[in-house]
Amino acid sequence: MADNIVKAFTELAPRYEKTMDRELRFMWGLPYRDFVNRLVQVAEVEEGSRILDIATGTAVIPLSIGAEVRDSVQVVGLDITPAMLRQGMRNVRRAPSTAHIDLVCGSAMSVSLADGVFDMVVCGLAMHHLNVARTLSEIGRVLTEDGRLNLGVVGVPLFWRSWWGEKIVVAGIRAFYRFTHGGPRAQAESDAFYNLHTGEEWRAILSASGFVDIEITEIPSRFRWGPNALFVKARLASPAQ
Numbered sequence: 001m002a003d004n005i006v007k008a009f010t011e012l013a014p015r016y017e018k019t020m021d022r023e024l025r026f027m028w029g030l031p032y033r034d035f036v037n038r039l040v041q042v043a044e045v046e047e048g049s050r051i052l053d054i055a056t057g058t059a060v061i062p063l064s065i066g067a068e069v070r071d072s073v074q075v076v077g078l079d080i081t082p083a084m085l086r087q088g089m090r091n092v093r094r095a096p097s098t099a100h101i102d103l104v105c106g107s108a109m110s111v112s113l114a115d116g117v118f119d120m121v122v123c124g125l126a127m128h129h130l131n132v133a134r135t136l137s138e139i140g141r142v143l144t145e146d147g148r149l150n151l152g153v154v155g156v157p158l159f160w161r162s163w164w165g166e167k168i169v170v171a172g173i174r175a176f177y178r179f180t181h182g183g184p185r186a187q188a189e190s191d192a193f194y195n196l197h198t199g200e201e202w203r204a205i206l207s208a209s210g211f212v213d214i215e216i217t218e219i220p221s222r223f224r225w226g227p228n229a230l231f232v233k234a235r236l237a238s239p240a241q
C-alpha cells in the first residue's frame, strides 16, 4: 500500500498544489490555500510551539504556520514521499518565512522522533491515506502531556456507509482517478475510502485513543452526497484524566 502511495504522490508532486486547488474548489468551493490557512487559524498556534505536521507533502502547512506565527515557532514536516519533500524544500527556500522548518522523510505509522516533544500535531488531507489507529498512537506518543491535535480531514456522509453507497463511491473514485491521473492514484484514493469517517466517528475514535475536548467544524460539500471538510481539534488527555 505504501509503495503505491509513494508512486501516486511522486507522479503528482510537480503539480500537487494546482491539483489540490482544483479538487477542493470542486468539492467544497474552497481554494486549497484557504483550506490550509483555515486549518492553521483553527489550530491557534502559540508562539514558541514545537509542531509536527504529519504527511506534510509540499510543506504548505508549515509555511502557513510560519506566516501566521513567524520565527518563534519550530515545525517538523514528516512525509513518506521523497518527491513531495523535494518540492517542499523548494517551497521553503523560496518563502519569505523565517520560521524554523525541518522536513523529514518517514512513515506516520512509525515516527522516528522522540516521545513527548511536540506541543501540537497537525495533519491536513492525509489521514485517509494512513492507518488511523496506528497513526493516532504515534501522535499520542510524540505529543507532550496536554498536547494538541488539529486535523483537516475529508468527512463522509452517512450514505457512503450503506452497502450501495460503498459500491457506487468506490467504483466512482476508481474510475474518476484512473481517467484523470492513472492507476497509482486511483488505487491510493480507492484504498483510502476505508479510512474516511463521519464527524461522529471521529469523535468516538479520538476519545477511544485518549483525546479530550474534541471540537469539530464542517464545510459542507457542494453536492448532496459528496464528502465534507472537517476541521477536528482535540487535546491529549493528561494521565490523571
Ligand SMILES: C[S@@+](CC[C@H](N)C(=O)[O-])C[C@H]1O[C@@H](n2cnc3c(N)ncnc32)[C@H](O)[C@@H]1O
Binding pocket: 002, 005, 006, 009, 020, 036, 054, 055, 056, 057, 058, 060, 061, 078, 079, 080, 081, 084, 106, 107, 108, 109, 123, 124, 125, 126, 129, 130
Ligand atoms: C493529499 S497529500 C497532503 C499533503 C499536505 N498535508 C497538504 O495538506 O497539502 C497526502 C500526503 O500524505 C503522504 N503520506 C501518505 N502515506 C503516508 C505515510 N504512511 N507516512 C507519511 N506520509 C504519508 C503522501 O506522501 C502525501 O504527501
